Amino acid sequence: MQAPDNSIEVEGLVREFKKGPRAVDGIDLHVDPGEIYGFLGPNGAGKSTTVLMLTTLLPPTAGTARVAGFDVVREGPKVRKAIGAALQEAALDPLLTGREHLRLQMAMHGIGGDERRRRADELLERVGLTDAADRKVKGYSGGMKRRLDLALALVHRPRVLFLDEPTTGLDPQSRAALWEEVERLARDEGVTVFLTTQYLEEADVLAARVGIIDQGRIVAEGTPEELKAEFSSSTIEALPANVEEKGAVASVLERFGARTTGFSPGTVAVQLASSDGRLTEIVRALDAEGLRIAHLQIHEPTLDDVFLAKTGRHLEGAESEDAEADPELVAT
Amino acid sequence: MLRDTFAVARGVAWRQLHNAVLNPAVFFPSLAFPLLNFAAFAGGLARVREVPGFDFAGSYTAFTYVFILLQSAAFSGVFSGFGVARDFETGFTRRLMLIAPNRSGLVLGYALASATRWLITGSIVTAVAFAVGMRIDGNGVDLFGLYTLALLVNFAGTLWSTGVAMRVRSQQAGPLMQMPVFLVLFFAPVYVPLALLKGWIHAVATVNPLTPLLEAERGFVSGAPAHVAVAYAVGAALVAAFGLWAIRGLRKAEAAG
Amino acid sequence: MTSALAVQVGYLARRSAVRTLRQPAGVVFPLLFPVLLLAVNAGGLRAETKLPGFPTDSFLAFALAVPFIQGGLFATGNAGIDIAKDVQTGFLNRLALTPMRGIALILGEIGGVMALAVVQALFYLCIGLVFGVRLASGVGGAFVLLLLAALIALGFATFGAFAALRTGSTEAVNGIFPVFFVFLFISSMNIPRDLMSVTWFRWFATINPVSYLIEAVRSLVIVGWDAEALVLGFGCAILIIVAGFALSVAALRERMSRT
Numbered sequence: 152m153q154a155p156d157n158s159i160e161v162e163g164l165v166r167e168f169k170k171g172p173r174a175v176d177g178i179d180l181h182v183d184p185g186e187i188y189g190f191l192g193p194n195g196a197g198k199s200t201t202v203l204m205l206t207t208l209l210p211p212t213a214g215t216a217r218v219a220g221f222d223v224v225r226e227g228p229k230v231r232k233a234i235g236a237a238l239q240e241a242a243l244d245p246l247l248t249g250r251e252h253l254r255l256q257m258a259m260h261g262i263g264g265d266e267r268r269r270r271a272d273e274l275l276e277r278v279g280l281t282d283a284a285d286r287k288v289k290g291y292s293g294g295m296k297r298r299l300d301l302a303l304a305l306v307h308r309p310r311v312l313f314l315d316e317p318t319t320g321l322d323p324q325s326r327a328a329l330w331e332e333v334e335r336l337a338r339d340e341g342v343t344v345f346l347t348t349q350y351l352e353e354a355d356v357l358a359a360r361v362g363i364i365d366q367g368r369i370v371a372e373g374t375p376e377e378l379k380a381e382f383s384s385s386t387i388e389a390l391p392a393n394v395e396e397k398g399a400v401a402s403v404l405e406r407f408g409a410r411t412t413g414f415s416p417g418t419v420a421v422q423l424a425s426s427d428g429r430l431t432e433i434v435r436a437l438d439a440e441g442l443r444i445a446h447l448q449i450h451e452p453t454l455d456d457v458f459l460a461k462t463g464r465h466l467e468g469a470e471s472e473d474a475e476a477d478p479e480l481v482a483t
Numbered sequence: 484m485l486r487d488t489f490a491v492a493r494g495v496a497w498r499q500l501h502n503a504v505l506n507p508a509v510f511f512p513s514l515a516f517p518l519l520n521f522a523a524f525a526g527g528l529a530r531v532r533e534v535p536g537f538d539f540a541g542s543y544t545a546f547t548y549v550f551i552l553l554q555s556a557a558f559s560g561v562f563s564g565f566g567v568a569r570d571f572e573t574g575f576t577r578r579l580m581l582i583a584p585n586r587s588g589l590v591l592g593y594a595l596a597s598a599t600r601w602l603i604t605g606s607i608v609t610a611v612a613f614a615v616g617m618r619i620d621g622n623g624v625d626l627f628g629l630y631t632l633a634l635l636v637n638f639a640g641t642l643w644s645t646g647v648a649m650r651v652r653s654q655q656a657g658p659l660m661q662m663p664v665f666l667v668l669f670f671a672p673v674y675v676p677l678a679l680l681k682g683w684i685h686a687v688a689t690v691n692p693l694t695p696l697l698e699a700e701r702g703f704v705s706g707a708p709a710h711v712a713v714a715y716a717v718g719a720a721l722v723a724a725f726g727l728w729a730i731r732g733l734r735k736a737e738a739a740g
Numbered sequence: 741m742t743s744a745l746a747v748q749v750g751y752l753a754r755r756s757a758v759r760t761l762r763q764p765a766g767v768v769f770p771l772l773f774p775v776l777l778l779a780v781n782a783g784g785l786r787a788e789t790k791l792p793g794f795p796t797d798s799f800l801a802f803a804l805a806v807p808f809i810q811g812g813l814f815a816t817g818n819a820g821i822d823i824a825k826d827v828q829t830g831f832l833n834r835l836a837l838t839p840m841r842g843i844a845l846i847l848g849e850i851g852g853v854m855a856l857a858v859v860q861a862l863f864y865l866c867i868g869l870v871f872g873v874r875l876a877s878g879v880g881g882a883f884v885l886l887l888l889a890a891l892i893a894l895g896f897a898t899f900g901a902f903a904a905l906r907t908g909s910t911e912a913v914n915g916i917f918p919v920f921f922v923f924l925f926i927s928s929m930n931i932p933r934d935l936m937s938v939t940w941f942r943w944f945a946t947i948n949p950v951s952y953l954i955e956a957v958r959s960l961v962i963v964g965w966d967a968e969a970l971v972l973g974f975g976c977a978i979l980i981i982v983a984g985f986a987l988s989v990a991a992l993r994e995r996m997s998r999t
Contacts, residue, residue: 206837207837208833208836208837228839231837231838231839232839234837235837236837238830238833238834239830240829240830241829241830242829242831242833242834243831244755244759244829244831246759246762247755247758251755251758254751255751256834258747258748258750258751259751259835259838259839259840260838261744261747261839287762303834516921519921519922519925520925522925522926522941523925523926523929523930525938526926526936526938526940527925527926527929527930527931527936527938527941527945528785528788528930528931529936529937529938530791530931530935530936530937531785531787531788531791531931533791534787534788534790534791535790536787537787658765658769666776669777669780669784670780672784673780673784674781674784674785674787674788675784675785675787679787680783680784680786680787681783681786681787682783682786683783684780684783684784684786685783
């Protein structure tokens with residue numbers, strides 16, 4: 152028997168909205184079975200629109216996408232059977248309990264009586280909601296809602312899981328718990344995870360590969376390490392002991408790379424031309440000029456540097472001016 | 484002190500009216516229901532005028548108009564309470580409390596804005612009534628009485644709903660603001676004069692504070708004013724009582740932080 | 741109906757009923773408000789029975805039909821607001837990701853509302869009986885009345901569902917509520933059509949289907965078995981259901997534009 156295809160294949164996917172921008176502007180991507188793929192970008196970049204198309208909730212304007220081996224346009228019901236999704240809004244009924252949500256979701260999936268009870272108990276335990284299972288959702292915290300959301304996405308044992316900004320607004324503890332569960336799903340159950348996020352750390356920690364999206368286009372793709380190595384090198388930042396020596400410090404540092412914006416006020420920062428460690432050389436050069444430094448720091452490259460290199464903006468606060476079009480709008 | 488109060492009142496009233504102008508849809512509920520009732524009563528029930536013992540001198544349209552005018556006044560007040568509750572939910576009231584040297588001015592401001600809004604809805608109701616052929620037999624003084632009494636009802640409605648909003652501080656208090664006003668309005672002689680009501684409704688209408696106001700208003704419209712002093716006394720008493728209710732509500736809101 | 745669809749409809753109807761029952765204000769207000777209005781009108785308009793040609797000497801019996809229609813109107817609001825909330829919170833998307841059939845959503849939401857509408861109708865009937873109204877059509881008439889009340893609620897609820905699916909906004913659903921009240925107020929709600937003296941009002945009440953719904957219910961209470969009134973009433977109810985359902989299904993298809 153052939154193993155099920157848990158991959159995601161996207162070619163030239165486009166989504167245009169009436170009276171709106173091209174929210175997704177011809178993206179190509181591939182996600183391997185069992186891989187956690189991080190889809191990183193600022194608000195309004197096109198992440199959620201992509202997820203809506205891949206989960207069959209929004210027809211693409213152009214392009215093709217296959218999820219779990221099925222075409223999202225022509226084989227919608229088969230795609231839905233194979234996937235689970237926790238979309239951006241928790242989408243829970245405040246008046247139903249956690250257990251009632253699970254039972255309703257399972258009834259919609261045609262899961263029968265005994266199995267329904269067993270699976271509900273199992274999922275509640277897995278997401279740590281057993282004690283709160285019979286409480287109305289309106290009394291749940293943000294973290295509990297997200298965990299229930301994840302459990303609901305898993306009721307029918309999906310092969311591909313879409314998580315749209317699953318940790319937005321969560322406290323660090325809830326975030327870590329969710330990360331752990333997502334890692335476990337991919338590692339132990341071979342679930343392919345497509346995770347959108349605007350948090351650099353989340354993509355860095357969780358994703359085997361990352362796609363960076365900005366204004367509807369994928370601007371970079373690869374493993375976090377590859378991306379960082381390809382697009383960035385370390386930055387050295389020095390705080391002169393004497394403010395008047397700032398210019399002299401800058402001219403020394405510029406011998407080692409290009410001047411860039413510092414992270415703290417009063418500092419001089421330079422992006423090193425080479426990624427090899429040159430700290431000793433830099434210290435010697437400063438010493439040779441008789442310059443005293445109050446604080447010296449090397450910043451390792453981050454995905455934000457990658458984003459900066461590709462778009463000229465930092466990821467934080469880079470919300471697209473053409474905020475992602477409202478999927479409520481009718482397609483052209 | 485008084486200057487501070489008026490300055491705050493003017494600011495709050497300006498903001499309420501500014502919002503109303505930018506979002507004219509807020510007029511809709513306070514206008515739709517009186518007009519709908521007017522159509523249903525004056526159009527559908529005109530034959531009720533022929534019931535033996537119906538002793539109103541004017542037309543049934545004029546008879547109904549008076550009730551509709553008071554209803555629009557009261558409900559304009561109630562709907563302004565919704566705005567106060569919304570301000571609590573959004574935290575805007577906290578900002579107002581922070582900047583107002585004299586917070587009683589907040590209540591006065593809401594009342595002034597509500598009165599101005601009612602002048603608009605009341606004018607529309609009146610225009611519609613004239614358009615469908617209503618005749619007013621009272622003179623200028625009677626008309627002055629007609630509208631000032633209605634204004635007192637508007638103030639009372641605003642102060643009542645503001646008092647509720649200050650205590651509950653949530654839009655969920657909507658039914659609590661509306662329902663008592665609805666009951667007071669409809670447990671009055673709405674469709675026929677008091678004398679034609681029988682049984683329990685007659686007993687309730689007799690002690691209903693709105694009844695003397697409604698009867699005095701009908702007197703103004705028909706040119707035969709009656710119970711005017713009692714009506715003004717009741718109107719003033721309602722404003723005073725609900726003014727106290729609203730101010731005490733404000734104090735509770737201040738205490739709640 | 742296939743068994744899978746029946747299960748889906750059953751679960752969604754149960755959910756609809758459960759969440760309505762968990763908001764006591766949502767149950768109490770639609771139950772009490774029509775009774776309150778009935779009390780106000782039965783007291784205030786009792787003198788109307790003295791008009792020559794008025795069909796009964798009890799205004800309470802005459803007006804008892806109105807709460808059944810108002811209950812139906814509240815069903816519009818409940819069904820509409822519940823569905824609009826599902827659109828706004830994304831719950832509809834969650835359901836759309838399951839193999840649920842679109843029609844199950846409408847049938848389920850409306851099924852729950854109808855169940856509550858029958859309970860409401862029973863309550864109004866009991867109120868009438870307690871205050872001395874006897875159905876001229878007898879016990880059989882009571883069953884027909886409950887059936888008609890359920891159909892009326894179903895008809896109005898389909899329009900609530902349509903508004904919700906079309907706009908996806910609770911504000912918009914709340915906004916159309918007064919429009920439905922126009923149909924109630926400018927009908928034979930408070931006076932028989934042949935006693936209306938204002939021409940435009942009489943014309944509107946005559947073309948207004950709500951008049952025929954009221955008159956069918958009223959005929960069971962004060963006349964007995966009036967075939968013409970019942971045929972017109974059931975006919976209008978069925979027409980409203982068909983129209984509302986067609987509109988809802990079309991709006992749902994657009995809303996759940998899943999592939």
